[in-house]
Amino acid sequence: MPAGMQYLYGSGEAAAISIQAWNALTGYVEERVRQRPVSGVVLEEDATLAAPRFASCDRKPYAAVFDVDETVLLNRGFEYDAASGRPYEDARWRAYEITGGTTTVAVPGAKAGIDALRRLGVTVIFNSNRAAANVEATRVAIERAGLGPAVHGETLFLKGDDNTGSLKDARRWRIADRYCVIAMGGDQLGDFSDLFNAPATPAARRSAAEAPAVAGLWGRGWFVLPNPVYGTALKGTLDDIFPADARWAPEP
Amino acid sequence: MPAGMQYLYGSGEAAAISIQAWNALTGYVEERVRQRPVSGVVLEEDATLAAPRFASCDRKPYAAVFDVDETVLLNRGFEYDAASGRPYEDARWRAYEITGGTTTVAVPGAKAGIDALRRLGVTVIFNSNRAAANVEATRVAIERAGLGPAVHGETLFLKGDDNTGSLKDARRWRIADRYCVIAMGGDQLGDFSDLFNAPATPAARRSAAEAPAVAGLWGRGWFVLPNPVYGTALKGTLDDIFPADARWAPEP
Numbered sequence: 001m002p003a004g005m006q007y008l009y010g011s012g013e014a015a016a017i018s019i020q021a022w023n024a025l026t027g028y029v030e031e032r033v034r035q036r037p038v039s040g041v042v043l044e045e046d047a048t049l050a051a052p053r054f055a056s057c058d059r060k061p062y063a064a065v066f067d068v069d070e071t072v073l074l075n076r077g078f079e080y081d082a083a084s085g086r087p088y089e090d091a092r093w094r095a096y097e098i099t100g101g102t103t104t105v106a107v108p109g110a111k112a113g114i115d116a117l118r119r120l121g122v123t124v125i126f127n128s129n130r131a132a133a134n135v136e137a138t139r140v141a142i143e144r145a146g147l148g149p150a151v152h153g154e155t156l157f158l159k160g161d162d163n164t165g166s167l168k169d170a171r172r173w174r175i176a177d178r179y180c181v182i183a184m185g186g187d188q189l190g191d192f193s194d195l196f197n198a199p200a201t202p203a204a205r206r207s208a209a210e211a212p213a214v215a216g217l218w219g220r221g222w223f224v225l226p227n228p229v230y231g232t233a234l235k236g237t238l239d240d241i242f243p244a245d246a247r248w249a250p251e252p
Numbered sequence: 253m254p255a256g257m258q259y260l261y262g263s264g265e266a267a268a269i270s271i272q273a274w275n276a277l278t279g280y281v282e283e284r285v286r287q288r289p290v291s292g293v294v295l296e297e298d299a300t301l302a303a304p305r306f307a308s309c310d311r312k313p314y315a316a317v318f319d320v321d322e323t324v325l326l327n328r329g330f331e332y333d334a335a336s337g338r339p340y341e342d343a344r345w346r347a348y349e350i351t352g353g354t355t356t357v358a359v360p361g362a363k364a365g366i367d368a369l370r371r372l373g374v375t376v377i378f379n380s381n382r383a384a385a386n387v388e389a390t391r392v393a394i395e396r397a398g399l400g401p402a403v404h405g406e407t408l409f410l411k412g413d414d415n416t417g418s419l420k421d422a423r424r425w426r427i428a429d430r431y432c433v434i435a436m437g438g439d440q441l442g443d444f445s446d447l448f449n450a451p452a453t454p455a456a457r458r459s460a461a462e463a464p465a466v467a468g469l470w471g472r473g474w475f476v477l478p479n480p481v482y483g484t485a486l487k488g489t490l491d492d493i494f495p496a497d498a499r500w501a502p503e504p
Contacts, residue, residue, distance in 0.1 A: 003254065003255070004259065006486045008480070009498075010455070010458065010487070011457070012454075012458045012461035012485070013485040016476045017477075020276070020474075020476050021272065023472055076500075081501065092502060095502040095503070099503060103499065109467070187265065202263060203262070209264035210267050218272035218275055219275035223272065227259075228256050228260070228480035229255070232263075233266065235262070236253065236258050238332075241257055242261070245355065248328075248330060248352045
């Protein structure tokens with residue numbers, strides 16, 4: 001059993017850190033709604049990570065934008081299938097989008113968090129790289145987990161809705177045209193900005209996430225869910241992850 | 253390379269979720285100090301997870317209590333050594349406690365968080381299962397990462413300080429006798445209460461963390477740092493983690 005799967009799908013620790021993210025998010029949104037912010041947390045089209053600027057709120061209604069997989073849904077069925085060591089195949093994942101919904105459960109804390117947001121009058125919007133062609137199955141999976149509604153083009157945006165592929169910025173900008181987005185949640189840095197795709201090495205990408213201009217957003221507008229099972233976080237050789245100054249051996 | 257090590261020691265996602273925990277913690281503590289709470293977040297000796305009751309604050313000074321390893325320090329040197337697949341050996345870990353300090357770095361967000369707590373007048377206390385016999389090396393490692401001071405018996409509690417072994421409740425109660433503990437942080441459920449050791453299966457332990465009486469504490473007094481590399485979270489067989497209703501196969 002891969003340790004990351006034991007952690008994410010089986011442990012109390014992962015349940016706790018997920019609930020923590022959702023609790024922090026709802027507390028943050030409650031406070032922001034009270035303050036009536038002048039800008040949201042979606043980066044403007046010409047912003048950089050070094051100089052982040054955010055889409056303005058004007059009199060737009062509030063929204064919160066979430067990734068779907070491993071952010072609001074745990075894909076137990078697909079990962080059971082992968083736990084035997086089967087390598088990722090896109091066609092198999094797309095088949096899972098269509099028939100896997102009965103094996104998914106909500107991420108711990110997600111239902112309570114999403115319910116709380118809606119009670120605050122905040123529109124909950126999903127921005128996922130599931131295929132637009134499979135929209136009906138994805139809508140049903142979200143609603144089956146108690147997280148709906150999700151209406152394509154209004155509160156559900158998918159890969160294939162535009163011509164930018166797996167990038168999510170264009171969809172975010174489209175959402176920010178209509179809403180004051182006061183919080184975002186995801187398990188991949190690309191769920192917050194496509195600018196995180198630019199750094200070429202794991203160390204540079206980690207530095208980008210830790211940079212002072214960005215660090216203040218984590219847990220304050222941008223909310224991260226744990227995922228040590230797949231995705232952009234799982235990169236790097238032994239030399240990348242443990243550079244020379246990180247190495248230890250016992251004294252002889 | 254184990255995926256959990258890529259995630260924890262190398263990824264922007266893990267840096268972000270760690271900074272998020274520390275940001276949420278400092279925001280929470282700021283608010284609690286303003287509210288002057290009547291009780292803290294250390295469970296009383298006769299409390300249960302189903303009926304949590306917390307040590308009272310009276311006029312005690314404020315403190316926040318943290319685990320050390322993978323909560324405030326990343327043990328890159330020991331995990332580099334383990335990344336080749338070497339199984340855990342207690343003697344090797346104890347040697348690392350003594351000579352490994354130069355390979356550790358602070359968890360992303362920990363230094364800023366701990367500095368902020370001290371500025372708020374909150375005493376920062378470490379409660380670790382590092383060996384009391386190695387106290388001097390542990391003190392130096394904490395201070396080298398910019399997280400000190402740590403004074404044994406005052407702001408640093410270790411395994412061997414009492415006769416309860418790796419259990420941490422007795423140390424927590426001792427701290428709560430002198431302080432109003434308004435926040436705790438750790439990467440293992442045992443960093444919050446030894447009661448989490450009772451459930452016999454991963455599923456029961458996860459349920460304990462998700463139970464309504466406890467769920468409200470995550471991110472609101474109890475703050476979890478990610479650790480998919482070692483510890484109590486990494487348990488369970490394929491059958492434990494993916495029960496029958498979690499299984500999927502594509503249609504033939």
